[in-house]
Amino acid sequence: MVGVVGSGxxxxxxxxxxxxxGRLIAEAGVTLVNGGLCGVMAAxxxxxxxxxxxxxxxxxxxxxxxxxxxxxxxLPTGLGEARNxxxxxxxxxxIAIGGGYGTLSEVALALKLGRPVIGLGTxxxxxxxxxxxxxxxxxxxxxxxLSVQE
Amino acid sequence: MVGVVGSGxxxxxxxxxxxxxGRLIAEAGVTLVNGGLCGVMAAxxxxxxxxxxxxxxxxxxxxxxxxxxxxxxxLPTGLGEARNxxxxxxxxxxIAIGGGYGTLSEVALALKLGRPVIGLGTxxxxxxxxxxxxxxxxxxxxxxxLSVQE
Amino acid sequence: MVGVVGSGxxxxxxxxxxxxxGRLIAEAGVTLVNGGLCGVMAAxxxxxxxxxxxxxxxxxxxxxxxxxxxxxxxLPTGLGEARNxxxxxxxxxxIAIGGGYGTLSEVALALKLGRPVIGLGTxxxxxxxxxxxxxxxxxxxxxxxLSVQE
Amino acid sequence: MVGVVGSGxxxxxxxxxxxxxGRLIAEAGVTLVNGGLCGVMAAxxxxxxxxxxxxxxxxxxxxxxxxxxxxxxxLPTGLGEARNxxxxxxxxxxIAIGGGYGTLSEVALALKLGRPVIGLGTxxxxxxxxxxxxxxxxxxxxxxxLSVQE
Numbered sequence: 001m002v003g004v005v006g007s008g009x010x011x012x013x014x015x016x017x018x019x020x021x022g023r024l025i026a027e028a029g030v031t032l033v034n035g036g037l038c039g040v041m042a043a044x045x046x047x048x049x050x051x052x053x054x055x056x057x058x059x060x061x062x063x064x065x066x067x068x069x070x071x072x073x074x075l076p077t078g079l080g081e082a083r084n085x086x087x088x089x090x091x092x093x094x095i096a097i098g099g100g101y102g103t104l105s106e107v108a109l110a111l112k113l114g115r116p117v118i119g120l121g122t123x124x125x126x127x128x129x130x131x132x133x134x135x136x137x138x139x140x141x142x143x144x145x146l147s148v149q150e
Numbered sequence: 151m152v153g154v155v156g157s158g159x160x161x162x163x164x165x166x167x168x169x170x171x172g173r174l175i176a177e178a179g180v181t182l183v184n185g186g187l188c189g190v191m192a193a194x195x196x197x198x199x200x201x202x203x204x205x206x207x208x209x210x211x212x213x214x215x216x217x218x219x220x221x222x223x224x225l226p227t228g229l230g231e232a233r234n235x236x237x238x239x240x241x242x243x244x245i246a247i248g249g250g251y252g253t254l255s256e257v258a259l260a261l262k263l264g265r266p267v268i269g270l271g272t273x274x275x276x277x278x279x280x281x282x283x284x285x286x287x288x289x290x291x292x293x294x295x296l297s298v299q300e
Numbered sequence: 301m302v303g304v305v306g307s308g309x310x311x312x313x314x315x316x317x318x319x320x321x322g323r324l325i326a327e328a329g330v331t332l333v334n335g336g337l338c339g340v341m342a343a344x345x346x347x348x349x350x351x352x353x354x355x356x357x358x359x360x361x362x363x364x365x366x367x368x369x370x371x372x373x374x375l376p377t378g379l380g381e382a383r384n385x386x387x388x389x390x391x392x393x394x395i396a397i398g399g400g401y402g403t404l405s406e407v408a409l410a411l412k413l414g415r416p417v418i419g420l421g422t423x424x425x426x427x428x429x430x431x432x433x434x435x436x437x438x439x440x441x442x443x444x445x446l447s448v449q450e
Numbered sequence: 451m452v453g454v455v456g457s458g459x460x461x462x463x464x465x466x467x468x469x470x471x472g473r474l475i476a477e478a479g480v481t482l483v484n485g486g487l488c489g490v491m492a493a494x495x496x497x498x499x500x501x502x503x504x505x506x507x508x509x510x511x512x513x514x515x516x517x518x519x520x521x522x523x524x525l526p527t528g529l530g531e532a533r534n535x536x537x538x539x540x541x542x543x544x545i546a547i548g549g550g551y552g553t554l555s556e557v558a559l560a561l562k563l564g565r566p567v568i569g570l571g572t573x574x575x576x577x578x579x580x581x582x583x584x585x586x587x588x589x590x591x592x593x594x595x596l597s598v599q600e
């Protein structure tokens with residue numbers, strides 16, 4: 001699985017990037033996992049879902065109805081922000097798009113657990129984050145990293 | 151989603167029950183969620199998977215390779231037995247088949263959270279557990295409860 | 301540490317038992333860990349606190365003010381019922397007093413993790429639960445089990 | 451409670467800072483919560499413990515013996531890195547000293563949850579982190595923030 005983490009607020013430019021990332025992941029036949037809510041989470045889910053892909057949404061709360069409508073597998077964890085770690089654990093590679101402190105925690109946890117992190121307009125806190133030039137570049141790198149792991 | 155909880159050890163009679171339960175859930179077009187390991191978890195996943203269904207496996211450890219081969223969506227939670235609660239939260243109805251103390255904890259958490267529990271040869275600790283006579287009876291009741299919730 | 305689990309509703313007889321259990325644990329110089337809320341949790345904390353003991357309260361929510369006033373160390377976990385597992389993991393021995401499905405989940409998780417469980421008017425679901433005749437008997441057995449572990 | 455987060459590896463200069471921070475927190479009569487292991491965690495615990503303070507250690511694993519010897523209240527969470535969030539939730543103010551990606555995740559989660567973060571030679575990823583000039587300066591600011599919250 002590829003994880004997509006990013007802002008929960010609505011930014012048209014980031015959402016467009018996220019939707020393209022989701023679409024390309026699904027077209028590669030890979031499952032997408034994210035936090036199941038709004039913003040980058042909903043946009044990447046929408047892109048993947050429309051391309052026929054599978055989207056797993058790990059919600060912080062315990063209400064499955066809080067998920068955006070593009071998630072296929074809804075998991076209301078009830079663990080609050082501790083669900084950020086579950087996204088990172090489930091993903092073999094993480095793509096970070098924009099984002100605030102929640103996204104920063106996911107990037108940090110991914111780096112801590114040794115998951116490769118690909119960044120698109122996100123936190124630049126470490127040289128370990130692979131900077132991507134576009135949605136297509138980000139997904140291309142993620143797929144290369146997935147194939148190396150297998 | 152319907153959750154299937156039960157023994158992680160291998161009991162041929164319980165495994166046969168679990169496999170039939172998994173198959174019937176998948177044939178109804180419903181996603182199955184369980185703990186992703188052996189025994190009842192693997193057997194119900196096998197039944198669902200062979201019938202073309204989707205199986206979500208929430209593992210206690212952090213190694214995705216610990217999942218049985220019939221799980222489609224592998225989530226290594228790294229939370230230990232705390233993953234039992236996630237199974238119950240993700241499921242709208244829980245079917246319990248045999249099982250030891252881990253299963254008892256799942257039954258108790260399900261009842262605590264108000265999830266209906268259907269029992270097949272499992273702990274008889276409460277009149278709130280709906281006793282099923284067979285795999286078919288268990289799934290029939292689970293599907294009825296799902297349709298009421300919608 | 302000794303864990304005390306039990307009903308969150310107010311039952312005068314159970315609360316009296318719980319308060320005595322808390323007092324005796326503190327008088328033995330042992331720290332008490334529980335769920336930090338009402339009923340058996342508050343009563344056992346009160347007994348321990350008044351006897352000069354230390355009480356650790358693991359809350360399900362994220363508001364520290366939800367703790368009863370007798371807890372010395374308040375930990376708002378924000379993990380919901382997953383905090384039940386943390387109580388059991390923190391305790392070397394668990395005393396269960398009365399209780400509903402939440403308590404049953406704690407008893408089951410304790411037995412699953414190999415923690416001895418001493419019962420006072422609680423779920424009788426396994427011969428592995430040591431039945432105590434009184435608060436004093438329960439704490440005496442808990443202290444014996446603690447000293448064996450050291 | 452004040453949380454102290456930081457590197458788990460042994461750096462003499464950071465450890466000296468951490469030990470002084472721990473001592474000053476304890477001398478102010480405030481409880482310290484940290485991750486219970488090595489490096490900054492052990493040094494801050496040592497400083498607090500020697501000054502007669504209380505130290506709560508939230509361990510990632512399930513073995514209480516993994517705690518450093520200066521922790522008074524050992525909580526083996528078994529939740530892996532998800533325990534980072536529990537430290538931040540338990541603390542009203544967080545002091546970050548040095549540290550790697552684990553510390554960065556704790557800083558990010560603290561900022562996400564609205565906990566003030568005071569930094570001593572740590573990640574400089576946000577203007578929301580209050581830079582302290584010394585151990586004494588860090589604790590002075592932490593205590594001021596605590597008194598404002600009350």
